[in-house]
Each structure stands twice: as C-alpha cells, then as structure tokens.
Amino acid sequence: MSGILVLVEHLRGEVRDITYEMLTKANALALAANSRVTGLLLSDSSAVRAGHVSGFCDRLLAVDDPGLKDFNSEAYQLVLAEVIASEQPSLVMLAHSALGVDLAPSLAVKTGLPLVSDVIAISYDEKGWLFTRQMYSGKLNADWRFKGEQGIVTVRAAAFRAGYASQAGTVSKRPAGSLKLARKFLGYEEAPLTGVDITKAGAIIAVGRGIKEQKNMALVENLARVIGAEIGCSRPVIDAGWMPKERQIGSSGKTVKPKLYIGLGISGAFQHTAGMKSAETIIAVNKDPNAPIFQLAHYGIVGDILKVIPALEAKLKELKAA
C-alpha cells in the first residue's frame, strides 16, 4: 500500500473535527500497513492553520493561495488532482460533508479514480481496501471495494474517534498553480434565529416524518407543555415548512445534548442522530420496529405516535395530579 492522503477540512478558519477523525483512522491504517499519512491543507495561510494538524500526520502538505481561503470545489479539484498525480496515494480521504460531497465525485471523474462515499468503516486486506457504508435509510450495511489499488472515499462524521496529536509532522509547501475558476465564492449566510435556542433546552421532543400532517403538531405541543420540553425536529418537518430551520436537530441543523430527548416518528437517519446522540436519556416512539433510532434509544415504544402522544400526555397529567 502506498500512502494515505487526507484532505484537511476547515471552515471559516477552523479545522473541523472530521479532519482529526480521518487522520486518526488513517494513522491506524498506515501503522498496520507500514505506510505513511499525508495531510493536505489548502488555505490562504498554512502558517495560521498548520500547527495542530501537523501533529496528526507524517507530513503536512500545505498549499497557500488567497484563492483557497474559502472552499471552492473547482480550486480544490485543480490542486488535489495535481497532488494525487504526483503523490499517487493508495487512498484519498475526504469528509462526507457539504465540502466533500461537492468535490469528491467530480474529482473522481477528473482523476479516473473510483469513489466510495459516506463510509463508516475502513479496512485493508489481501484484496485491498474494504469499506462499509449504509444504504436504504440506514437499515442495511454494504461492503464496497475499489476496482484496482487506488481510490477516493468520503468519510462520515463521527464514524471514527479522533485521537491525540502524536507526531512531529513536517510541513512542506507546494505552489497552488494557476487557479482559473468559473465558480465564484460570494459569502456565508446563517439561518436566522427568531425564537428559542433549542441547544439550551433540558428536555426536547423531536418530531419526524411520522407526524404526517401539520395539524398533528398541536398534539406534540400539548405533550411538550406537560413535560416542559422544547420542540425540535428532523429534516422532513423543516422541508415541509412546519417548523423553522432553527428547530432542526442534526448535521445540517443544531447539535443538542438535553437531559431528556423524546423522538416521535423519527427513524434515526445519521443526519439526525449526529445532532442528538449525546442526549442523556433517549426515548423513541416509532411504528417501525426496525427503525435505526431504537439502536440508540434507551427506551422505546413500537407504535403509532398519533395514538401514543395523547395517551402519554394523559398519563403524565394523571401522575402529576396524583
């Protein structure tokens, strides 16, 4: 196995957790195969950003250019394609993030390399790289391989645990070359905050696709009042326009850590669980006994939320009155 190349992901000047997760995994894989890990940092100034990351790799390759300050898939692709051509890594690791998803597929076509996306496990055996990813709403796992020795993966956030900086990685520089781009970065925008900050709530009732209709939200509001909980939700409820974006829990929304989380009609797709799995007590109600949320929850009821919600509300009221 030749080396492993890991793209350092940073956003608004901060190196993101997924970078350390990927580098830690890459180090373990490289150790087993007597290989080397190269981090690739594309930014405006590696002097500012290289410090901590270099301790996670054998070598940090830094490409500095004002055009690399903010992510632009075209700029990244131009540089990465050249680095891959000269380094010939066996494995290229990118985050399965809004950045990686925007970059890895076109990079794979450009370089002629295979791509396996959103992997949650990586190993190397006599047949080469072996990757595991989820399919069909997280209900099945699939093992994938590259045809050939070399390829690109995008790695799911929190699939691997980040370790500690343990290397005295050298930093070497590489010129960016000419970055002639059609795509132009204009700026960032944040979802407006208008109401409650659910990240501060001690108890959260989260509503998912299983709520079916907007009018059923009233049931949830009643239950939330009895429990003293804030209401959050998963993506389908936002997509339907039934709750404001600031109530969304998950990778594209908020990360919450309440004492009590009750998921109603939430299947437990990783995009949602990424934002709530650290809750202290997790309760799930879902009519599908195979819903992945039950693997995470402490207590579960398999049933129709539209019946369970009012029944639970009534029982809690009885308890409170007693």
Place this chain on the structure above:
Amino acid sequence: MEIVVCCKRVPDTSEAEVVVDASGKDIRRERLAFTINEADNYTLEEALLIKEKVGGTVTLVSIGTKESDDILRMGLAKGADKAIRVHDDKLAGSDAFVLARILAKSIAPLKPDLVMCGSQAGDDGQAQVGVMLAELLGLPHAAYVTKVELAGNLAKVKRELEGGLYEVLELPLPALLTIQTGINMPRYASIMGIKRAQGKELKVLDAAGAGLAPEEVGAAAARTTLEKLYAPVSETHAEIIEGDVNEASAKLAAVLRERGLV
C-alpha cells in the same frame, strides 16, 4: 432556458422492512412502495418554477425499467415538456460513475443551459451521480443547493453547509446544480395535467441509442464493486416498552417520573 432534470424511481424504505435478496447484493422489492426520489421531486419543482419565470423547456431524464415511466408521466403531468428513459439489460451492475456516464451521453445532445439533479438518492444515498455528471459534461456545479436565482448568464445559488450555515456562490451558465430537499413546496399534478401528459413525448433509449458502447456500461465498466449487503448487527438496542397504547404510555410515564425527568 433548456433545463434537464435527472430523476430516479426509488423504494420508500423509511418505514418499511428491508430484506436482502438471494444474491446478497440487492434487496427484495416485491413488498416495497416505489416513488420518485424525494430530492428529485424538489428538483423537478425548482425546474418548473424557473421555467415559469424565464420560459424554456424542462426535459426529464431517468435510467430505469418501464416501471420508471410512472415517475416520468407524473413529472410530465406537473409541467415537464418531455422525458427520456434509458434502459438496457446491459446496464446491470453499473455503479454511480457508469450511471453518470449514461446520463452524460443522453443529456449532452440536448445542449442544456441548466442540468439539475437531486442532492442524493434515498435508496443508496451515495450523493455521487450529480456532481460526477457535471464533470463529465464539463459544467461548473454546486451541490446541496437551497436557493437559485438566475440573472442573465449567471446563476447565484445558496447551498447548505453544516450547522445552519449556508454558502452563497455564483456560477456561469450552463451549469449543474444538485438540489437539496426543502428548497420549495412541490406541487401535485392536476387532472388536466395528467391528461395532457399522455400526449407528451417519452422517448426510450437503449445503450446504443444513447451513444454508449457495450464496454462503457454495466459491471465491467464500473469502478467500484458492491461486495455484500447485510443487516447491521447493533450492539445496543432500546428497552422496548410492551403493551397496548395505554399500558405502554403509562409505563413510559412512570419511567420518566422515576428518573426525575418530568
């Protein structure tokens, strides 16, 4: 404005039991309900909104068996102008790259100003085909788009990053966008639309008809291999509270009280 929308018919597995078939590489389909991929439905709506604003045509493109005509007819009923479906037994075993290649060959002759794909499919969740297609067509792209504004030859788009953050960027047309769910409120087809759709063109192409040589498609052309599909073994599982709705609710209420949570 020539707009191409790529769409896919997928099983709805969000609340269904999913069982691996005898091959160990696919699922049993007989008890699953199929529909247009959720993100593709939003994509179609966005394309129709653009067409209604600036004029032009919307062409649907899908790879799949005759059953995919359902989603294409529905798209035509909502207001798309024509549809192309590519199907050939030779396509079996195609991976995301090969599917992108098939789409690229089918779409290139249409010379579109805008190609739009769903951000990802609900079945395999790879989020690969759209952005691969952009590269194969030589188009600039943006993924996870949640807002599109066209001004002359430019598309100003907003795309979703993580944690409630968005990126705003600009692309020259022609371009490819992958559309995130929630960007709009997809319409339903009207009775009139459904009637009108019967008269609209739905062209079926085989691999050769799409301009593909046999060695360019199928498992042999794929760059990745699905080795095995299986139910994951979970180390943890919730304690399931049994009983009818009232019993289970009473027990859960008691648990919450015991733990001091209510």
